[in-house]
Amino acid sequence: MADWIERERRVFMHVFKRQPVVLVRGEGVRVWDAEGRVYMDLLAGIAVNVLGHCHPALRDAICTQAGQLVHTSNLYYLTPQIELAERLVARSCCDKVFFANSGAEANEGAIKLARKYGKLRRDGAYEVIGAVDAFHGRTLATLAATGQPKYQAPFAPMPAGFKHVPLNDLPALKAATTAETAAVLLEPIQGESGVHLADFDYLRDVRAWCDEQNLLLMFDEIQTGMGRTGRFFAYEHSGAEPDIITLAKGLAGGVPIGAILANERAAVFEPGDHGSTFGGNPLACAAGIATVDTIQREGLVEHAAQVGAYLREQLEGLRARQPLVTTVRGLGLLVAFDLARDVAAELVAQCLQRGLLINNTGPRTIRLAPPLVLREAEVDEAVGILNEALVAL
């Protein structure tokens, strides 16, 4: 293991704060390191491995597609692309799809859609209003859309045309809206900043405000989509239907993909406006089809709602026993808890030693985004480890 870590240090740009573990294999909710140690994975590649690791349906779909056609380009029609787009349209409030390769890239495309919409339908408006503490990606425009100065500062100046208002503050959003505003971009649950939920009332009020002002409402469901919150899309909890949805992470169960979904009103791209070499390639889309179909066949959306409720209940139990745990929050299987002291990184390390993978989004906040196939017995096992790790702090 030490050898791999040293080799990485020599050749890799040091942008990731990695845990000292070399993962080589996975199955269901478990992964194994290069020395054969097993870990329960309650992070699932940061909300990516929705089916768990190496689900047979996903593996078979990837292998079959790899034997047929991996890539051609978007100069030709591609059946897996059309089939995946049909499934996403059928499951959402949107009518049209564009495939990209990552979350940031999906959001870039959504921002371009908003600007084009503003040009065509709102007298040249171009500005996007987002939320403080949002996270939308690491490209320049998505960094500008990300309402967190700590990510932006080293790369200033940011591209123009982005504003941020506190989440759940409708008067602030109204006050920030001007003739330049084209769209509002929100995560229904802010995942990266520690699982902070938008109020359902707020989302409905923002929808009404966008209708009144002729603004597009864009939901970044990159972390919250694909059943994670106990609905296929998190917006369904509120009933507020966006004009644009962005997806990535869990969409192809671990194969890189991103998607922009838009309703007819917002789908204003014309030939030449946008594109991607890899976006929607047959391999990624075959993995996406297998992921969507397996979520459906195995009832994983409902399962995520049930097991997520059980997980939060068990964490509440932990909170009652461990005064260090102060709050528990989340929806479905996107869950966080806060600690009374700045020991979240230490707790992650203690859990790693005991065979549990979790993640801290800040010095006092732990986030859990397990595979949707997680079972109650595995929740018990994980909470048992968390308890021991807390005692050890």
Ligand SMILES: Cc1ncc(COP(=O)(O)O)c(C=O)c1O
């Ligand atoms: C809500 C949200 N949007 C966008 C992104 C960026 O996605 P990617 O890392 O695939 O570019 C993330 C990644 O964590 C995310 O959580």
